[in-house]
Amino acid sequence: MAADQACAFLAPHLPFTRKPGADSLPHVTLTYAQSLDGFVARHDRKPLPLSGPDSATLTHALRASHDAILVGANTLINDNPSLNTRLVASDAAGQPAQSPRPVILDSTLRTPVSARVFTTPRPRADGSRDSRVIVITCEGRYDRERKRALEEDAGAVVLAVQSDDGRVHLPSALAALRDLGVQSVMVEGGATVIGALLTSPEVRVDLLVVTIAPTVIGRGVHAIGDGVRQDTKDKDGRLPVIPKLVDVQWEQFGADMVMLAKPA
Numbered sequence: 001m002a003a004d005q006a007c008a009f010l011a012p013h014l015p016f017t018r019k020p021g022a023d024s025l026p027h028v029t030l031t032y033a034q035s036l037d038g039f040v041a042r043h044d045r046k047p048l049p050l051s052g053p054d055s056a057t058l059t060h061a062l063r064a065s066h067d068a069i070l071v072g073a074n075t076l077i078n079d080n081p082s083l084n085t086r087l088v089a090s091d092a093a094g095q096p097a098q099s100p101r102p103v104i105l106d107s108t109l110r111t112p113v114s115a116r117v118f119t120t121p122r123p124r125a126d127g128s129r130d131s132r133v134i135v136i137t138c139e140g141r142y143d144r145e146r147k148r149a150l151e152e153d154a155g156a157v158v159l160a161v162q163s164d165d166g167r168v169h170l171p172s173a174l175a176a177l178r179d180l181g182v183q184s185v186m187v188e189g190g191a192t193v194i195g196a197l198l199t200s201p202e203v204r205v206d207l208l209v210v211t212i213a214p215t216v217i218g219r220g221v222h223a224i225g226d227g228v229r230q231d232t233k234d235k236d237g238r239l240p241v242i243p244k245l246v247d248v249q250w251e252q253f254g255a256d257m258v259m260l261a262k263p264a
């Protein structure tokens with residue numbers, strides 16, 4: 001069964017907890033599904049089902065094993081995702097599945113109050129954890145009325161952190177999540193977030209889990225290439241660097257291949 005296979009595949013990497021150290025940031029897992037030719041979406045950025053049922057079960061087991069699940073604002077707007085754990089009964093450690101807290105990176109608060117994520121039930125077995133959606137925006141860039149609407153009409157927690165070239169500063173976002181008690185974050189995309197995270201000189205990705213579906217798209221949004229600002233140097237004059245991968249494992253889930261690796 002796919003759920004058992006997912007548990008066995010993920011078990012050696014558990015638990016996903018905060019990195020050691022007084023000011024340490026949460027554990028970060030980066031995960032996405034791509035076509036055989038490297039795309040996460042078609043060129044129109046409409047939702048694109050790539051994962052088959054077995055690798056989708058793995059993704060939900062992974063979701064259930066993290067405190068929070070993070071996506072970029074474009075993914076939230078284009079896909080209108082649920083971000084819950086409806087495909088699994090238990091997490092990768094065999095405990096009853098809980099849905100992680102959704103987190104949206106949204107520099108200017110474009111997230112609609114009608115987004116599905118705000119009304120998706122997110123029962124938690126322990127009953128005590130705050131499961132409200134967290135929207136992280138840039139100090140000085142957001143509209144106060146949008147913040148009020150997200151908080152009061154959608155029930156979100158809106159956090160404003162420092163801006164990094166017009167985007168949410170990733171270490172500040174992770175520190176804000178840590179301060180809310182989040183120990184582990186599963187980042188699901190999209191391409192811009194994947195690129196920003198993989199090339200961040202300040203944030204470490206602890207685990208990378210990539211599903212490769214036997215599907216050819218031809219033209220679309222590239223998983224890495226379209227998210228990385230290859231032509232721009234950062235404020236210290238450095239070009240984006242994508243880390244090498246170590247401890248690489250491959251396993252077949254249904255028709256898909258899944259790679260699990262650690263950035264060096």
Ligand SMILES: NC(=O)C1=CN([C@@H]2O[C@H](COP(=O)(O)OP(=O)(O)OC[C@H]3O[C@@H](n4cnc5c(N)ncnc54)[C@H](O)[C@@H]3O)[C@@H](O)[C@H]2O)C=CC1
Binds near residue numbers: 076107
């Ligand atoms: N196949 C898969 O596994 C997945 C595919 N997707 C696809 O990806 C596409 C969306 O990807 P993108 O357009 O690249 O947008 P995205 O979902 O990566 O969101 C980018 C937006 O996030 C916000 N943001 C704030 N701070 C940021 C930061 N530090 N770094 C990056 N973004 C930050 C900005 O508003 C930015 O425009 C959709 O078509 C969706 O279907 C999304 C997730 C997973």
Ligand SMILES: Nc1nc(O)c(N)c(N[C@@H]2O[C@H](COP(=O)(O)O)[C@@H](O)[C@H]2O)n1
Binds near residue numbers: 056075081
């Ligand atoms: N693992 C995976 N496989 C695919 O084929 C996908 N298209 C995605 N997309 C991500 O999952 C979100 C949808 O979540 P719900 O099913 O609505 O809970 C979508 O927004 C992407 O983040 N992932």
